[in-house]
Amino acid sequence: MTVNLDQVEPLTLKGQIAVPYTWWVGEVGSKFLIALRDEAKIIGNRCTKCNTTYVPPRKNCGSCFTDIYEFVELGNEGIVSAHTVVRFKYPLQPVESPFAYALIRLDGADVGLVHIIKRDLDRLKNGVRVKAQFKDPSERTGHILDIDSFQII
Amino acid sequence: MDNIAIVGAAQTTYERRKKDKTCYDLVFEMTKQVLEDSGLTLKDIDNVITVSNDFLDGRTISSMAVGEAAGAHDKNVSTVEGDGTFGALYGAMRVLGGFNTTLVVAHSKGSEGDVKHITNAMFDPIFQRFLGLEAITASALQASVYMDRYGIREESFAQVSVKNHGNAKNNPYAHLPMDLTIEDVMGSRKIADPLKLLDCSPVSDGAAAIIIANESYTSKAKTKPVWIKGLAHCAEAYFLGDRDLADPRSLRDAAEKAYAMAEITDPMKAFDVVELYDAFSYMEPLWLEGLGFCSPGEGCKLLDDGITTMSGTLPVNPSGGVLSAHALLVAGLARIIEAVLQLRGEAENRQVPGAKTALAHGINGPCGQSHCVWVLSSEK
Amino acid sequence: MARRVAIVGTGQTDHRSHRPDVNGREMIYEAVKRALDDCELSIHDIDAVVIGNMDHFESINYVDTWSVEGSGAVMKPIMKVTTGGTTGTSVAIAAYYHVASGLFDRVLAIGWEKNSESDTTAAIITCSDPIWDRFSYSGAIPSLATEASAYMKQYGATQEDAARVAVRDRTHALNNPHAHLRRPITVEDVMASPMLAYPIKLLDVCPRTDGAAAVVFAADGVAQKIAPKPAWIRACAVRHTYTWFGDVDYNAGLVSLQGASREAYQQAGIRNPAEDIDVAELYLPYSYAGLKWIEELGFCGPGEGPGFIQDGHTDMGGKIPVNPSGGVISTNCIGATALLRVAEAAGQVMGKASQRQVPDVEVALATGFGGCFWSDMVILGTVRP
Numbered sequence: 001m002t003v004n005l006d007q008v009e010p011l012t013l014k015g016q017i018a019v020p021y022t023w024w025v026g027e028v029g030s031k032f033l034i035a036l037r038d039e040a041k042i043i044g045n046r047c048t049k050c051n052t053t054y055v056p057p058r059k060n061c062g063s064c065f066t067d068i069y070e071f072v073e074l075g076n077e078g079i080v081s082a083h084t085v086v087r088f089k090y091p092l093q094p095v096e097s098p099f100a101y102a103l104i105r106l107d108g109a110d111v112g113l114v115h116i117i118k119r120d121l122d123r124l125k126n127g128v129r130v131k132a133q134f135k136d137p138s139e140r141t142g143h144i145l146d147i148d149s150f151q152i153i
Numbered sequence: 154m155d156n157i158a159i160v161g162a163a164q165t166t167y168e169r170r171k172k173d174k175t176c177y178d179l180v181f182e183m184t185k186q187v188l189e190d191s192g193l194t195l196k197d198i199d200n201v202i203t204v205s206n207d208f209l210d211g212r213t214i215s216s217m218a219v220g221e222a223a224g225a226h227d228k229n230v231s232t233v234e235g236d237g238t239f240g241a242l243y244g245a246m247r248v249l250g251g252f253n254t255t256l257v258v259a260h261s262k263g264s265e266g267d268v269k270h271i272t273n274a275m276f277d278p279i280f281q282r283f284l285g286l287e288a289i290t291a292s293a294l295q296a297s298v299y300m301d302r303y304g305i306r307e308e309s310f311a312q313v314s315v316k317n318h319g320n321a322k323n324n325p326y327a328h329l330p331m332d333l334t335i336e337d338v339m340g341s342r343k344i345a346d347p348l349k350l351l352d353c354s355p356v357s358d359g360a361a362a363i364i365i366a367n368e369s370y371t372s373k374a375k376t377k378p379v380w381i382k383g384l385a386h387c388a389e390a391y392f393l394g395d396r397d398l399a400d401p402r403s404l405r406d407a408a409e410k411a412y413a414m415a416e417i418t419d420p421m422k423a424f425d426v427v428e429l430y431d432a433f434s435y436m437e438p439l440w441l442e443g444l445g446f447c448s449p450g451e452g453c454k455l456l457d458d459g460i461t462t463m464s465g466t467l468p469v470n471p472s473g474g475v476l477s478a479h480a481l482l483v484a485g486l487a488r489i490i491e492a493v494l495q496l497r498g499e500a501e502n503r504q505v506p507g508a509k510t511a512l513a514h515g516i517n518g519p520c521g522q523s524h525c526v527w528v529l530s531s532e533k
Numbered sequence: 534m535a536r537r538v539a540i541v542g543t544g545q546t547d548h549r550s551h552r553p554d555v556n557g558r559e560m561i562y563e564a565v566k567r568a569l570d571d572c573e574l575s576i577h578d579i580d581a582v583v584i585g586n587m588d589h590f591e592s593i594n595y596v597d598t599w600s601v602e603g604s605g606a607v608m609k610p611i612m613k614v615t616t617g618g619t620t621g622t623s624v625a626i627a628a629y630y631h632v633a634s635g636l637f638d639r640v641l642a643i644g645w646e647k648n649s650e651s652d653t654t655a656a657i658i659t660c661s662d663p664i665w666d667r668f669s670y671s672g673a674i675p676s677l678a679t680e681a682s683a684y685m686k687q688y689g690a691t692q693e694d695a696a697r698v699a700v701r702d703r704t705h706a707l708n709n710p711h712a713h714l715r716r717p718i719t720v721e722d723v724m725a726s727p728m729l730a731y732p733i734k735l736l737d738v739c740p741r742t743d744g745a746a747a748v749v750f751a752a753d754g755v756a757q758k759i760a761p762k763p764a765w766i767r768a769c770a771v772r773h774t775y776t777w778f779g780d781v782d783y784n785a786g787l788v789s790l791q792g793a794s795r796e797a798y799q800q801a802g803i804r805n806p807a808e809d810i811d812v813a814e815l816y817l818p819y820s821y822a823g824l825k826w827i828e829e830l831g832f833c834g835p836g837e838g839p840g841f842i843q844d845g846h847t848d849m850g851g852k853i854p855v856n857p858s859g860g861v862i863s864t865n866c867i868g869a870t871a872l873l874r875v876a877e878a879a880g881q882v883m884g885k886a887s888q889r890q891v892p893d894v895e896v897a898l899a900t901g902f903g904g905c906f907w908s909d910m911v912i913l914g915t916v917r918p
């Protein structure tokens with residue numbers, strides 16, 4: 001038997017890699033996520049060698065390659081340094097589009113945190129000030145989305 | 154660095170969906186073609202690098218699927234997971250490190266997976282992934298910073314799309330040759346501001362292969378050798394918020410190293426043609442800045458002034474670039490292959506006349522976190 | 534001309550079934566710091582990094598770029614190399630070529646895995662072709678069980694013979710503070726452990742481990758300044774021969790290891806392996822490999838593996854001690870596993886293996902195993918080649 005793929009629809013098989021994952025957050029990341037969950041606070045940490053305050057906090061400074069020990073509480077407000085209004089819909093997205101991703105320079109931090117902005121998208125531009133909106137305490141689980149979103153002030 | 158050269162090149166056409174061929178078929182086809190192109194036989198090849206990605210192929214140890222197809226049986230073989238420029242770089246290291254000939258082959262069938270899920274997996278599972286970021290939205294953030302920093306208008310990016318899709322009309326391998334106007338790009342569907350559909354590269358299926366040889370083997374090959382004069386790679390910080398997205402500093406670093414190896418001081422004078430990884434329209438001017446062809450913020454001006462068009466003094470992406478054909482992993486190798494064809498004088502309708510020195514470039518990670526720069530020359 | 538290359542420093546985490554205290558990137562950082570401390574270098578001395586693991590064990594795409602903070606590759610060249618179980622040796626060999634090429638003087642090789650973050654079998658089962666054999670004959674255990682039963686039939690080896698290999702490795706692990714499983718076992722324990730797939734029982738196979746390894750490679754001229762006694766790379770060989778499990782001819786032996794050892798022995802000038810090699814760190818994912826594969830390596834003749842083990846030739850103090858570290862049966866952080874073999878062999882050559890040191894090592898052998906019955910080999914020695 002010969003099969004001419006110009007004349008018949010080529011066969012496909014459907015499947016997916018179904019592997020469940022459980023990522024360990026680690027001590028440093030846990031400080032950050034537990035502070036979101038229990039206190040509605042955003043924690044960063046500061047490399048005392050290069051004086052950079054990171055968020056999310058890290059075990060070590062990537063540039064200096066030294067451990068970081070000093071934790072700092074950052075403001076719940078900050079300034080948008082990059083943004084995009086997302087127009088397409090996709091199952092991975094935490095909310096239905098249109099919504100925005102933004103890099104937010106929180107008060108007290110030297111780097112940006114990526115998060116989402118849901119409302120007032122017509123007012124969104126780089127440089128606007130935003131504030132973290134936390135989920136209700138009962139809905140917070142120690143997750144980056146315990147911050148529901150940032151809202152333009 | 155010892156003299157080493159690319160002595161064989163092959164690529165498939167790039168298209169939305171290669172229904173009639175498996176990954177194995179594509180790799181086997183490229184392996185045969187690249188040997189044919191070089192005039193070498195499999196016996197002349199003493200080691201192999203395959204390039205694959207377990208997420209894209211939907212299998213663990215994706216290299217296992219293509220080793221035999223790549224002729225790696227009984228040979229020293231390894232696998233680079235990342236862009237093809239990085240696979241080729243390891244291939245070059247192996248020739249510099251004692252082998253005679255490396256066959257490098259890359260494949261991808263984006264049509265068989267879900268590329269948004271796959272690029273979402275680039276993002277840290279604890280702090281970023283559940284936000285739903287993937288390559289397009291992360292790149293849109295980069296475009297926003299870049300525009301803001303230098304007051305660039307979306308029309309300038311649109312112009313890159315017009316140029317590259319137009320160049321693709323001369324490239325029989327390209328996936329999306331198109332006659333476009335700036336209005337077409339500006340009016341195309343909004344994806345993630347400022348990126349519109351025609352600012353984004355497609356997802357293509359395809360494969361490509363090259364053979365890298367040491368000097369003594371170049372005479373065994375029937376092709377005109379394309380000499381590797383410089384090559385370097387570099388990565389910057391991971392978290393998007395740690396980076397200045399409008400300043401491709403790892404690209405600058407890689408370019409400086411590659412230029413130093415090739416003894417290039419003025420890239421604008423030195424290069425006749427450039428093939429770079431424009432996964433999105435804004436990337437072309439931004440990477441041109443990183444590559445030192447102009448000052449920061451001046452990237453779009455190069456196109457405005459006509460310098461990077463086919464008739465300009467530095468044609469960029471005569472192939473149509475990644476915007477016109479984007480088989481992940483393969484795309485960087487396709488940049489090298491286009492540079493090879495240009496330097497051999499075999500680029501047909503898209504030939505840059507008298508091209509002697511070419512630059513090829515690839516990226517890994519979100520928003521060009523990691524870059525690989527190749528300096529190629531028709532002269533030893 | 535290829536430059537000569539040596540290993541000048543190694544580092545590894547304290548391997549555990551799970552490491553809740555660190556995420557993957559932080560675990561990598563731990564191993565890298567230890568490797569740098571071992572050779573008294575700072576990250577700023579490192580010119581390039583090679584990293585590897587297996588994607589679907591943690592579901593991180595582009596581990597090279599994701600890891601930079603922990604791997605130390607911020608504003609450095611980094612590349613990801615991955616080949617399944619052989620990843621660790623593939624990474625080591627890639628680091629070797631980074632240096633041999635003349636492009637870099639000091640290169641860091643990293644292998645890591647956090648196996649506790651996924652269902653290892655759900656991930657590994659996808660290594661087989663999705664159309665042909667993923668649903669019939671896949672994963673590690675079925676193919677290894679086939680190999681083992683074929684070997685038993687061919688040479689009359691017994692389950693007890695294999696159990697002795699597991700007991701040896703687990704006994705050796707008592708000397709290795711980094712090892713994951715550090716509880717001694719007996720042949721009876723192995724025999725009494727649950728049958729997974731005949732003839733493989735639970736204590737015949739490697740565990741799943743969270744861990745990372747890092748190894749510093751340096752060029753001739755640089756290496757001698759960093760380490761008083763560098764471990765020179767005398768040979769590297771790679772055979773990733775099969776694509777399909779069904780193609781493997783079990784009666785022919787592990788042909789990839791036969792091929793790799795022939796090539797590597799020739800490069801390193803080894804004629805009589807059991808005499809010329811002082812210590813071996815072998816990637817033995819299950820006990821039966823410890824019988825059969827030492828035959829492929831030429832430590833003893835075909836079918837002589839069980840006797841060679843029983844006579845204690847591979848024990849500490851024996852003719853050719855195998856796996857002083859406790860081997861893969863005691864620690865298996867997959868992407869790191871083969872790199873640990875190289876790191877341990879290098880430690881032996883450098884005389885830095887502390888309680889597990891074999892006296893007067895001049896030549897050490899490390900192997901990697903993975904994919905579809907693939908083998909890698911690295912030979913290290915005190916003598917500059």
Ligand SMILES: [Zn+2]
Pocket residue numbers: 047048049050051052061062063064065
């Ligand atoms: Zn710092």
